[in-house]
Amino acid sequence: MGVRFFHIIRILLLMLVSCPITAQDLLILKDSKMVFDIAKNVSVYEDKANRLDIQKILAKEIQKQFRKNEKTVIAFNFSSSCFWIKLSLINSTNEPLALQIKNILLDTIQVFVVENEQVILRKQAGLLIPFRERDVKTNYYIFDLPSSQHSIYDIYLRVNSRLPIEVFASIGSREVLGEQSAENKFLQGIFFGFVILVILYNLFIYTIVKDIGYLLYVFSCFFTGLSNFYMKGFLYQYLFPEYPSLNSFINYNNLICLVVIANIAFAMQFLRIKRYFKFSYYIGISLISFLAALILLNLIGFRQFTFISSQIIFLCIAVLGVYVPYYIYKKGFLPARFFLLAWIGVILGGVIDVLKTNQFLPTNIFTNNAYQIGTALEMLLLSFALADKINLYKEDRLKAKEENLNLMQKNLELAEKNVYLVQEQNVILEEKVKERTLELQIANREILEQNEELHAQERELMIANQELIKQKELIEQQNEELHHTSYRLNTSLRYAKHIQDLILPGREKLTDFFQENFVIYLPKDVVSGDFYWFVELGWDKKWKKENQSLLESINPEFLTHKAVLAMIDCTGHGVPGAFMTMIVHTLLHEIVEIKKINNPAFILKNLHTGIKNLLKQSESKNTDGMDMSVCYFEKDERKKEYKITFAGAKGLTFYGKDQEIVQLVSEKYSIGGSLRKERKFTNQTITLPEGTMLYLASDGYIDQNNAERMKYGSINFKKLLNQIHHLPLQAQQNILIDTLKQHCGQEEQRDDISIVGIKL
Template sequence: MMQRTLLFSLLFFTFCFGSHARQETVATLRDDSRTMDVSSYFSYWIDESGHASLEDVMQANQKGQFQKHTKKVINLGFLNKPVWLKLQLSNQAQRTKEWLLELNYPLLDSVTLYRQDEAGRWLSETIGDQVPFARREIHFRNPTFPLYLYDNSRVYTIYIRVKTSSSVQLPAKIYTSNAFQEYTIKSDLAFGFFYGCMLVMLFYNLLLFAALRNLNYAYYCVYVIGYTLAQAGLQGHGFQYLWPNSLFWTNVSIPVLISLGLIGAVLFANRFLYTKRYAPRMRIVLWVLFGINVLDIPLSFFLPYQTMIKPVVLSIIVDSVIIIAAGIAVYRAGNKAAQYFIIAWLAFLLGLIATASEAFGLLPRTFIFHYGHLFGAVIEVVFLSLALADRINVIRKQREEAQARALAMAQENERIIREQNIILEQKVRERTAELQQKQEEILTQNEELQQQREEILAQRDFIERQNQELQAINEHLNKSIQYGDRIQRAMLPSKEEILQYVRDFFVIYLPRDVVSGDFYWFNEQEGHLFFAAVDCTGHGVPGAFMSMIGNTLLDEIINEKHLYNPAFILEALNDAVFKALRQDETGNADGMDVALCRIDKIDEETFELTFAGARRPAYVVKDGTLVELKGNRRGIGGTMSQKLEQFENHQLILHANDCIYIGSDGFTDAANPEREKFGTKRLKTLLQLYYKESMERQRQYLIEELENFTKGTPMRDDVLLMGIRL
């Protein structure tokens, strides 16, 4: 009885304050209104208590607690409390009395619609992704309710209660039956195209994986499965067709499937791009992303949806950007197969950006922009398949070339065998005749052979004695060379001595033979720091003798003659070598290439570099920019060197943590099995890439890069490279 009295009172107040209702916006339906967007006609009220009844809501309406949203579509973000919507409708259509109301957001947990029948009784229907799908009167992926509006003179009031752990987004449209059917057909065709493309790519690459057993295809399939099922969950198709009765899985499937897709994407990127070789640091970053995505899966089963969905969605953007960056890094490092990969992920990222921009109002609400992430995904999987197919084509081409070479070789072998058989038959005939002739000579030759045997035995004993003597001489020479190596290394400055004056330092010193024609030199005189990298003519013992001469002359010029101008020092070194080797008399052309640096400290953070080079440059990396200081095209020593231009100084102001690199041409001239040189351009790229690392790490990275490039090819020359951090 009390409930009836309360309901009567509410109806009375509604009648008495009808003027207030008339002031609110009423959505008017007409015969030409096949479709009407009613999102802006909603007013809403947040149920702070969480358990308000319909009567409580009607009282809140009478008190004016319902409010209009400031934007076209209500979007309240993540809200743990129920939201009540109010919609007023007036049906002025003469032919259409039955309409359909669709909330175009499939992730709402519970949606209850309250409407009055013709007798004024309140009826309700509850659907959502936390209600079994079979309970829906309209079997559609988005929450959809039938509306029966038979009285043209009446304003119908509808209340909708929404409670969800996902984002509260409430775009809504009203359709006629025919318009709704056309809308569902177009929607199903569009999504059918998307799912069809994804399934075709999935089965195609599954077949390739079964045939080739290449893990690239397996990781790619994991990504396609995860992303496709995640989209099915986001668009409502998963709940409609795949798991209509699994309410718990519906709530956790989206973060789990997105994370699964990202795991496949990261594994595919790491293996396809071969980051272990081309981008080792990006490989570490990708493995970190892999660990985060793996951790998101079990967390999704225990943490609330609204807690997990935010970092998971953020991971899509972050993973995509980092994967693109890894592709670009690998492409720049020389792996041209990354071009399709980069295009694919850029298409996916642009699709995400288009959809997000449309959601925030930066782009118009169109079909292309609204489903931009799906179009981007389709383009992405197509280009990723092209990337994998490109690899198959390369393998097939290599196989065909190998088969062609094998066939040509087989034909050539067959020709050679035929010719050899003819020659062999002729020789057999000749040999038969010779054997008959020589058979008579065998007895005589046996006596000669016996005599020769005795001579051979004597010669063998003599050779054994000679071998022993040569072995002793060789051991003596090796010991001498090893001792020369110790002497030469003792001549070189120690790392501890250099670190007294600079922040950090490394040297790569790799003689081709035991001793080297390259050497590095350091000294400090009257506050001036001198660094030199010298490449002498030749290598091995001759080069080592030249290095001893060069080291001695530098000590004499700087330490004894106190000559501190780098250009003048090179001139003096050139004259000294010319005189020491008496090149004007002998015509001897031996000499050396020199990179000479003088560093002067201006204050604690500022330094002045003065550089002069004899056919060797210096590389300076400051603030991430590499500056090359070129030396003169003139070397040290030789008669031709006396006729060229004077050596010149190059000066540069540096700051703390800037790096200077000097060395011989042995690093850049190192060759791989294809006889390609390592090259100056590659060295410059690596110096810019690694300069922020510690000097010891830089040394390790550079040696690894050199070894990976040469692949065991014997050294052509001595290798010397120095790095100094101010």
């Protein structure tokens, strides 16, 4: 209801006032403490002929041509036209109002206040208007407005400029705008005081160190401060307020070009661009020349061309100002980091200022002065950079002096050595001449003596030849004895192999208990240190099969077949390893078949104790032992599955699960050996269905090296099993053997190799 009532009142007021205000929003000021941005409440009209006065603007035909400003700021591109800005206003406060325009880069601003189609107030200001005509003698444009309250009146602004036009206009009470102006002057005073301090400090440093970089930096700071002094309106206010025509020469574009020229010159000298980045040095010279030409063209009158060209150049310089110091810093010139940070600070300040102008950021002390804060930060960081550069120069000079002193000292030492060497060489040459003469004399005598010795040696050779004939006969006799000994040893080894083959479980035993199986048994020598051991427990299988129905009626568990399968890799290979296999075979027979121990962990523990005692390892230095895997099988005929209890001592045991090969975890120590720490072995129990593949292996396969001395490895072995475990067992055996041959090539087998594969 409140909104509708206000809308009705507004329509009635518009009907009472003859001057139409439908082209823009009516601005109602209620809070005297607030300052209102009028950009969204105005309408604009472009006077292309630049001939209309306020009376013609008030004509209804012209009023209809006003268009509402849809932008967040009042801005126009380059144009020779005059622009009229219209605002309808109601002052509902009890305070006198004022209009403030912060952009001082406007040639002329004319303000007309119209009430009931009558011009009740005319005022003007601008760079081409004498300063004394301003209402408020301050750097910004502030115009006092009529004190009419609760009545509608229109404000018309007529603006033109030789630059693109931006009108940052706001309305508030005269008191509040005055306080803001005072606060702004205070902050600007701090900034310009800081600039003067930086200039004086670096000028003082220049008088001491005579480094041209400081003087160039002073010029850079001077033109930077001068351009800010001009853009804030202080230059016109304090230096030539009665001579506005000077603003045609001392203008924004020329000052900014001078600032950039000074900054480029300083950067080229400070960053040593000619040394570190020669291409950018020529770019810098070209930019300075082009900017100087733009200043001359601007003075002649080509303002639009120079402004657009300079903006394009400034954009390129903004990019180069980041890339070039970063590139030089990467080349090793450390002070460039300060220059990079300083330039980024200026860019950030400019970005924040643009975002604030377009109302993407709030207006406050920081955003209003963001560009100057960035400039001050740039000056401070570049001062640090110059100091860092001086320190770097001092270090370089000290290093150069030290290097020169060291070089001079080395040259002196070298000269002294050369003199000494020449004298020494002369003495040596004289001695060598004497020695050579003496040697020739001695050589002559020796030749005579050697002739005599040759005759004596000839006689000795005849005697030695006779002795060689005797030795040849002796060697032939010994060779015959060695051949006979070798024959007996080979015969013994073949018989030992026959005995070792007899203790290995026959394939028919494995086949009786498991569906299918294969065995790869490749000793390195005639006899092996590897062997596999199998025993089936319980009643005789033939009797058990004949009485199956009786056993099932008594207890279904009697149908469970049980067996123990072990893979043993004894220390060493050949004859020593074969002796160990006989010892272990005997101990396993005693532990499992006599003592009836079928728990794998207990089997390993008893075997470890037996080896320690039998080889007296607690008393002697014997360290022989073995790696071992033990599996206890409980086969359930009814459920068609196997319950497997496993324990291992560095053994290798794998099984297939869900189309993947899984390795059973063994303990990380062997059976037997010199380790005095108590051995603890733990069982792992798994249940696998019939048809599952199980593999027991020694480490000979995975440790076999190729021509590059690379082992086959457990990872590759596991991958190979994963690829073949679903194939027929004969195919698996062939692939394992072929893969081993392909891997080792012409290399000698380094250890015994044993693999037992069973299909449950």
